[in-house]
Amino acid sequence: xxxxxxxxxxxxxxxxxxxxxxxxxxxxxxxxxxxxxxxxxxxxxxxxxxxxxxxxxxxxxxxxxxxxxxxxxxxxxxxxxxxxxxxxxxxxxxxxxxxxxxxxxxxxxxxxxxxxxxxxxxxxxxxxxxxxxxxxxxxxxxxxxxxxxxxxxxxxxxxxxxxxxxxxxxxxxxxxxxxxxxxxxxxxxxxxxxxxxxxxxxxxxxxxxxxxxxxxxxxxxxxxxxxxxxxxxxxxxxxxxxxxxxxxxxxxxxxxxxxxxxxxxxxxxxxxxxxxxxxxxxxxxxxxxxxxxxxxxxxxxxxxxxxxxxxxxxxxxxxxxxxxxxxxxxxxxxxxxxxxxxxxxxxxxxxxxxxxxxxxxxxxxxxxxxxxxxxxxxxxxxxxxxxxxxxxxxxxxxxxxxxxxxxxxxxxxxxxxxxxxxxxxxxxxxxxxxxxxxxxxxxxxxxxxxxxxxxxxxxxxxxxxxxxxxxxxxxxxxxxxxxxxxxxxxxxxxxxxxxxxxxxxxxxxxxxxxxxxxxxxxxxxxxxxxxxxxxxxxxxxxxxxxxxxxxxxxxxxxxxxxxxxxxxxxxxxxxxxxxxxxxxxxxxxxxxxxxxxxxxxxxxxxxxxxxxxxxxx
Amino acid sequence: xxxxxxxxxxxxxxxxxxxxxxxxxxxxxxxxxxxxxxxxxxxxxxxxxxxxxxxxxxxxxxxxxxxxxxxxxxxxxxxxxxxxxxxxxxxxxxxxxxxxxxxxxxxxxxxxxxxxxxxxxxxxxxxxxxxxxxxxxxxxxxxxxxxxxxxxxxxxxxxxxxxxxxxxxxxxxxxxxxxxxxxxxxxxxxxxxxxxxxxxxxxxxxxxxxxxxxxxxxxxxxxxxxxxxxxxxxxxxxxxxxxxxxxxxxxxxxxxxxxxxxxxxxxxxxxxxxxxxxxxxxxxxxxxxxxxxxxxxxxxxxxxxxxxxxxxxxxxxxxxxxxxxxxxxxxxxxxxxxxxxxxxxxxxxxxxxxx
Numbered sequence: 001x002x003x004x005x006x007x008x009x010x011x012x013x014x015x016x017x018x019x020x021x022x023x024x025x026x027x028x029x030x031x032x033x034x035x036x037x038x039x040x041x042x043x044x045x046x047x048x049x050x051x052x053x054x055x056x057x058x059x060x061x062x063x064x065x066x067x068x069x070x071x072x073x074x075x076x077x078x079x080x081x082x083x084x085x086x087x088x089x090x091x092x093x094x095x096x097x098x099x100x101x102x103x104x105x106x107x108x109x110x111x112x113x114x115x116x117x118x119x120x121x122x123x124x125x126x127x128x129x130x131x132x133x134x135x136x137x138x139x140x141x142x143x144x145x146x147x148x149x150x151x152x153x154x155x156x157x158x159x160x161x162x163x164x165x166x167x168x169x170x171x172x173x174x175x176x177x178x179x180x181x182x183x184x185x186x187x188x189x190x191x192x193x194x195x196x197x198x199x200x201x202x203x204x205x206x207x208x209x210x211x212x213x214x215x216x217x218x219x220x221x222x223x224x225x226x227x228x229x230x231x232x233x234x235x236x237x238x239x240x241x242x243x244x245x246x247x248x249x250x251x252x253x254x255x256x257x258x259x260x261x262x263x264x265x266x267x268x269x270x271x272x273x274x275x276x277x278x279x280x281x282x283x284x285x286x287x288x289x290x291x292x293x294x295x296x297x298x299x300x301x302x303x304x305x306x307x308x309x310x311x312x313x314x315x316x317x318x319x320x321x322x323x324x325x326x327x328x329x330x331x332x333x334x335x336x337x338x339x340x341x342x343x344x345x346x347x348x349x350x351x352x353x354x355x356x357x358x359x360x361x362x363x364x365x366x367x368x369x370x371x372x373x374x375x376x377x378x379x380x381x382x383x384x385x386x387x388x389x390x391x392x393x394x395x396x397x398x399x400x401x402x403x404x405x406x407x408x409x410x411x412x413x414x415x416x417x418x419x420x421x422x423x424x425x426x427x428x429x430x431x432x433x434x435x436x437x438x439x440x441x442x443x444x445x446x447x448x449x450x451x452x453x454x455x456x457x458x459x460x461x462x463x464x465x466x467x468x469x470x471x472x473x474x475x476x477x478x479x480x481x482x483x484x485x486x487x488x489x490x491x492x493x494x495x496x497x498x499x500x501x502x503x504x505x506x507x508x509x510x511x512x513x514x515x516x517x518x519x520x521x522x523x524x525x526x527x528x529x530x531x532x533x534x535x536x537x538x539x540x541x542x543x544x545x546x547x548x549x550x551x552x553x554x555x556x557x558x559x560x561x562x563x564x565x566x567x568x569x570x571x572x573x574x575x576x577x578x579x580x581x582x583x584x585x586x587x588x589x590x591x592x593x594x595x596x597x598x599x600x601x602x603x604x605x606x607x608x609x610x611x612x613x614x615x616x617x
Numbered sequence: 618x619x620x621x622x623x624x625x626x627x628x629x630x631x632x633x634x635x636x637x638x639x640x641x642x643x644x645x646x647x648x649x650x651x652x653x654x655x656x657x658x659x660x661x662x663x664x665x666x667x668x669x670x671x672x673x674x675x676x677x678x679x680x681x682x683x684x685x686x687x688x689x690x691x692x693x694x695x696x697x698x699x700x701x702x703x704x705x706x707x708x709x710x711x712x713x714x715x716x717x718x719x720x721x722x723x724x725x726x727x728x729x730x731x732x733x734x735x736x737x738x739x740x741x742x743x744x745x746x747x748x749x750x751x752x753x754x755x756x757x758x759x760x761x762x763x764x765x766x767x768x769x770x771x772x773x774x775x776x777x778x779x780x781x782x783x784x785x786x787x788x789x790x791x792x793x794x795x796x797x798x799x800x801x802x803x804x805x806x807x808x809x810x811x812x813x814x815x816x817x818x819x820x821x822x823x824x825x826x827x828x829x830x831x832x833x834x835x836x837x838x839x840x841x842x843x844x845x846x847x848x849x850x851x852x853x854x855x856x857x858x859x860x861x862x863x864x865x866x867x868x869x870x871x872x873x874x875x876x877x878x879x880x881x882x883x884x885x886x887x888x889x890x891x892x893x894x895x896x897x898x899x900x901x902x903x904x905x906x907x908x909x910x911x912x913x914x915x916x917x918x919x920x921x922x923x924x925x926x927x928x929x930x931x932x933x934x935x936x937x938x939x940x941x942x943x944x945x946x947x948x949x950x951x952x953x954x955x956x957x958x959x960x961x962x963x964x965x966x967x968x969x970x971x972x
Contacts, residue, residue, distance in 0.1 A: 106968065119965055124958065211957070211964040218951050220824040222817055227824075227854045353853045357823040359947035369957045478935055478968040479958045517858040607857060 005475035005499055010035045010048060010095070013472055021462035028061045028456055029094045030068070030425050031507040048093060048100040049471040052590035054305055056566050058097035058463035061423035061456065062400065063307050064187070065394070067092060067099055068424065069195035074483065077199040080457050082122055083115035084203065087481040097463035098384035100472060103481035126201050127208070130376045131203070141197050141387055147192040149395045150261055153183045153402045156409050157438045170254060177435035180406060185429055187399050188424055198388045205381040206482045210317050212374035215367060219511070224607075229570035230579060231350050231371065236340050238386035239573060242312065246319055247337045250326035252288060256281045264327050289568055295391045301532040303548050303567060304389035307420040309531075311394040318532055322554075330381045343580060390550070403431075410434050413450045421453040467594070471495070507614075512589040512596075514564070516609035517575030520584030523603040523614060524561045526596050543604060545596045546567055548587075549574040562604040564592045564611050578606075586611050620662035620714040624655050624802070634659040636798035637955065638737030645934065648754040648911055650904055653933050654725075654803030655733065656718045658769050660740055662711055662796050666773065669708040673700050677793050680777075685786035691779050699774040707766055716762040719801065730760040732871060735768035740796045758804055758876050772799045776829060803925055805933045806871070807891040807926035810835035811845055813901060814940055815852075815909040815916045821943035823915065825858070826850045826902045830892045832883050833868030835919055835935065843867055846892050850902045855965060857898060864888045897922060898927050907935055915940040917948075 008017065014035055016024070026034055035043055055067060088104035106112065126133055154176035159174060209232060216228050227498020235436045253259045259282050262275045276282030293313060301318055302309030312319045352373055358364040404419030412434050413419075422430055430449055438443045475495050479485055527542040529535055535556050538544060542559040546553065548567035556561060557577045561584075565574050568587040578585035584606030592611065596602060599617035627635050627643025635643070635657040642652050667673040676698055683694045707715075723731040735756040753776040756768040776783075776797045785792055811830030816823045829838055829845040837843040843866065849859035865888055867880045891902075901920055908916050919936040952960070 085962075086968055087965075112966075116962070116966065120958070120962060123961065165906040206962065207965055211961045212625050214964055214967075215952065215960055220822050221852075222822045222825045222849055222858060224854070224856060224858045227851055227856070230854060335629075352854055354824060357852070359823070360950040361948075362950045364951050366957065366960070370960060373957055373961075425696065482965075520856070607860075614772060 005495060007047075007471040007473055007475065007499070008469050009091070010039065010043060010100075010340075010472040014095060016228060017469070019462065019466050021485075022096050022459050022466065025094075025097050025459050025463070028097070028423060028459070029059075029064060031425055033068075033092055033094045034456065035093055035095070043093075044473065046091070046104060047471065047473045047476045048102045048467060050590075051099045052588070053569075054303075055569055057306065057510065058460045059094060059099055060307060060460060062420040062427065063193055063305065064094075064099075065424045066195065066305060069192050070198065072192075073196045073199045074203070077203045078481065078483075079115075082203055083118040084207065084482065085112045085116040085119055085443060090481060090483060092171045095472070096466065096468055097460060098468045099165045101235060101483040102473075103476075103479050105476070109428035109566065123204065123207075124185045124266075126204055127373050127377050130201075132378070134380065136385075137197065137200060138387065141194065141392065143178050144190055144194055145387075145392050147393070148187060148194075148399060151190075152179065152187050153182050153399070154179045154406060156406060156436065163169045175439075177439055180403065180435055181428065181431050184403055184427055187396065187403070191396055194388060194392050198384060200497075201380040202384060203376060203482060205377045205379075208374040208377050210382070210482055210485065212370045215353070215370040219363060219367060220354065223354075224516065224519075225570055226519060226575075226579070227350070228356075229517075229575065231347060231354070232374055233347070233570075233576050234344075234346065234375075234379060234382055237379070237382035239382060239390075239550065240338070240340070241386070242296045242299045242319075244337070245292050246322055247326060248290075249285070249289060250286060250330060250336060252324050253323065254327055254330045256285065258282070259285045260327050265324075269320040272320060273316075295387075297388070298391040298394035300390050300393065303550070304393045307400070309395055311390070311397070313394060314398070321536065333539050338577075338580060407431070407434055410438065410446075411450075412446050413453045418450070418453040420553070421456040422449075429559075467591070470590075471499075475499070501608045509591070509595050511613070512564075512586070512592055513568050513611050514586040514589035514592075514611070515568070515575070516606055517568075517570050517572070518563075518578035518583060518585040518606045520562070520582070520606045521604065522562050522584055523601065524601045526564075526597045526598060526600045528593050528596055529556075530593060543602055545592050545602075547593055548572070549577070557583060562606065564589060564596070564604060565603075566590055566593050567617065619660055620665065621718045622657045622659055622709055623718075624652070624657060626798075627657060629687060632798070632950060634661060634798065634802075636660070636740045636796075638736060638738035639798055639800045640738075641937075642800065642802070645908070645937075648907060650911075651908055651930070651933050653734075653803040653805050653935065655800060656722065657717055657738065658799040658801065660796035660798050662714070663773055663799075663915055665706075666708065666711060668774050669711075670705040672705055674826045676701060676816065680782060685783045688779075691783055691939055694780040695777055695782055698777045698919075702774040702777070703770055705770075711790050712766055715766055715801075717839050719762050719765050722803065722881075723803075726803065730889065732760050732806075733765060734804055734875075734883050735772060735799075735804070736800045737772040738798045738800050739776070758871050758878065762874065764843040764876075764958040765910070769799045769801070770928060775799055804871070804952050805923050805935065806925060807834050808931075809833070810919070810921035810935075811838040811892075813905055813918050813920060815905050815918070816940060816943055817849065817944065818940070821946065823943075825850055826852055826905045828893070828898060828901055830920075831863075831865045831868065833870055833881075834878055835921055836869040836878055837865075837867060837880070839919075848893065848898055850898060852902065855899065855902065857895065860891070860939045862889060862891050865892065883937070893922075894928075896928060897932065904934060905930065908934070913938065 037216065071090065072313050078087050079089050086106040088107060091104055092101045093100045157176050181513050211295050212232065213228050216223050248442045253263050258279055259276065262272050273286065276286050297312040297319065300309050300311050301315055329336050355364055355367055358367055400419055401416045404416035405417060408414060432448050437446050524541065524543045526545050527538055527543045529538060530547060532553060538556055538559065540559045541561050543562045543564065545555060545564045548565050551575045556576055558581055562586040563583060564587060565575055565587045568574050572587050574585055574587050584604050586604055586606060586609050589611060596613060597617055600613050601615040603612045603614050619663055619848050622631065622635060624642050625646055627639055629644050631643065632640040639657040645652050676911045679694050679698060683690050685691055723729060737754055737818055754772050759765055759768045759904055775796060779965050785795065811828065813828040817825045817827050823928050828848040831837050831845040838845045844863040846863055847861040848857060865883055868883050869878045869880055872879050905918055908918060916937050917940045918934060920934050921933050923931040923933060
């Protein structure tokens with residue numbers, strides 16, 4: 001398997017290269033996520049790389065649940081459901097709080113043959129019946145989300161059960177101790193199930209994309225990756241709805257000047273809501289807001305993958321600041337809505353024009369068919385994102401905070417968010433300890449969960465200041481797993497780039513590579529924005545450098561000269577919106593927010609996917 | 618029909634009086650594609666010259682009497698006929714018409730003795746042009762009315778090179794039926810020049826325009842004395858997908874005294890900077906697409922950027938011809954007649970090599 005390129009051996013790396021400040025990191029994660037002796041030979045044979053798409057930052061233990069869930073679901077859809085012939089699943093390991101993943105080496109030849117037979121039979125149905133399957137999928141997920149939201153968490157572990165909850169009134173036969181245990185277990189089950197749904201059509205969507213990609217490259221060997229993604233990427237996808245809804249709310253406020261005046265003021269959202277309640281038209285506006293909050297405000301302010309990102313629903317200051325910005329633009333007579341129709345027209349024009357260049361009639365027909373099939377199912381790649389990573393995750397985060405608050409109220413740890421310091425297999429132990437202690441009566445001690453939480457926070461902090469090796473183990477000669485190619489962009493150049501990065505101090509890095517997501521080249525002053533709250537500091541004409549963007553960042557993209565992100569491919573939100581605004585962008589650089597500092601002069605080459613630091617501040 | 622026609626007045630219907638090359642230039646102008654301004658000396662003018670100078674009868678009788686297979690005789694006859702043409706004074710009325718057109722053009726450019734290219738433009742379009750058209754002369758950097766007249770006459774004479782005579786004889790094409798027109802066009806005083814293809818000549822990719830250019834006149838690119846700057850542009854999304862800037866150490870410039878061109882060194886600070894601005898690249902791409910659409914086939918185009926004019930009037934198309942290598946393969950399917958299902962299985966079975 002090895003082609004001579006070799007990254008540090010994982011077992012040696014763990015033994016010698018992890019900074020001492022991270023001591024104790026292994027205890028934060030389930031044992032099967034750790035490198036060790038039991039699986040040593042196999043582990044040494046595989047190629048492990050840092051997952052810069054889903055896990056750019058150190059992993060808080062409970063946040064790992066999504067990773068745990070997707071390892072199973074993504075892999076099973078590849079290996080056991082759709083049976084993609086040479087591809088196996090994607091395995092995970094954690095090293096010093098960072099997630100490494102690995103596209104496992106292909107199975108034996110006879111398995112590949114077996115799978116090829118099954119693949120051909122199983123793969124076409126979803127494309128042929130996509131619209132009805134999508135309807136079913138969405139109602140299934142919505143039902144599950146509702147189930148998750150309705151899980152009852154006891155408000156507290158009361159000193160004595162209230163009279164109203166015992167006989168003869170309404171004794172249910174169990175107490176809040178069980179209720180709390182059940183709440184967490186059910187929430188975990190919902191999350192795992194939701195992530196099973198997540199991959200129902202995603203592997204195929206990527207496969208069809210790659211098929212269209214290959215077809216386009218055969219017909220037009222020099223076609224750029226971004227041209228292909230411009231043909232496939234849709235504009236009218238669920239991910240853009242929250243932004244649209246904000247525009248509608250802004251229009252409504254603009255039509256009611258007294259409402260508009262309140263919303264244009266500086267100050268927190270809560271204050272504005274109070275003021276609006278005093279007006280009749282203000283109340284009507286608030287009703288509109290309430291009506292669309294679920295689902296459209298259940299959007300993460302980040303990627304949806306980390307507990308600290310927050311969502312609009314619990315950070316109303318964010319959408320309210322956008323509304324303020326929209327109202328000011330409406331006052332100036334500007335149009336605030338993005339023209340989805342225009343985007344769709346552009347896409348159709350591109351496909352038609354490339355198609356016209358194909359001189360063989362048969363090729364032209366195949367190109368069209370490949371495009372149509374790809375476009376049908378690729379919608380899934382775009383639409384599922386809002387519903388799972390944003391809507392469903394927002395419900396989960398809220399539920400976890402509810403449970404965390406109950407635990408914190410017992411003094412087991414300090415605050416609700418401390419629950420995220422324990423992995424999903426530890427939390428049941430924690431809860432059991434808490435409810436047992438409560439049940440036992442007065443004066444019974446708990447294990448010291450609080451000290452553990454504090455220690456882990458420090459470890460995560462230390463991990464954030466450490467740059468782990470971009471990869472471990474022998475570089476493979478070949479990769480067959482579609483996500484690895486498409487999502488993580490693991491290709492020769494990338495591996496070589498990582499090899500370079502493995503030996504260089506990140507402070508010395510002055511060139512970053514990512515996806516060439518929106519064409520153009522500009523030079524300018526960088527502003528690093530790590531959370532959406534920092535957006536207000538962004539000056540017009542600066543280059544925005546951020547972890548990733550989603551519609552909660554959109555208003556900023558109209559003001560910047562260029563955008564650089566840590567996370568995201570060619571069809572990521574940042575890529576799509578940058579192209580619309582004609583702003584050059586490079587996405588998926590992995591480490592831009594670490595390497596680049598606010599005030600650095602950087603050059604963004606959106607044609608080639610390169611960011612260069614021209615002058616450090 | 619008059620003796621001269623401004624290229625702006627030429628259409629493809631004027632083919633029989635201005636020849637293929639000039640008619641093509643007229644068509645391009647009509648399409649709004651900038652070619653250097655100029656005029657055509659018509660076939661009528663050529664016929665009138667033969668009549669007025671009374672060399673016609675003698676000329677054709679010499680040609681009809683020879684055995685084209687006898688190379689010595691052929692060479693001798695060719696030399697004799699050409700000598701007759703070149704030595705015959707151009708009749709007054711013709712000379713006046715050509716001079717007037719030349720002077721008017723010079724004046725409109727604000728130049729005295731403006732340098733021009735004088736090129737033959739044959740009408741024998743039923744003969745395979747690729748092997749025939751190249752047989753007539755081209756004179757570059759011609760200055761002054763007297764020299765223009767002499768060059769026109771030499772173009773007429775070039776209709777009777779030994780090869781041309783023999784070719785017509787072999788194909789039983791009567792010599793008197795072949796008429797010739799001459800084009801007189803402003804020389805572009807190029808800041809930068811080069812070639813472009815409306816497909817990628819390396820892999821046949823029809824979605825790209827490939828541009829190669831260097832400082833000065835186009836000769837350095839055509840001759841290969843300099844590694845030119847290389848640009849690839851996606852025609853559809855209009856994105857420059859590749860940009861390779863070379864070190865261009867020499868450039869070609871016109872030599873006023875000698876009517877020729879010479880190579881001079883490029884100033885060190887200009888050697889490694891792009892010879893084209895992005896706006897010029899995009900304008901060239903627009904023009905290339907226009908020409909390709911007009912002909913319906915991929916084209917190989919020579920361009921030049923005038924140093925005296927402002928953008929975009931400074932961009933000129935000097936020559937274009939159909940691209941032949943990939944065009945011939947064009948209708949063969951590249952996807953091997955595979956269905957989407959087969960392509961999908963192929964993709965799903967694919968192992969991306971990383972070494």
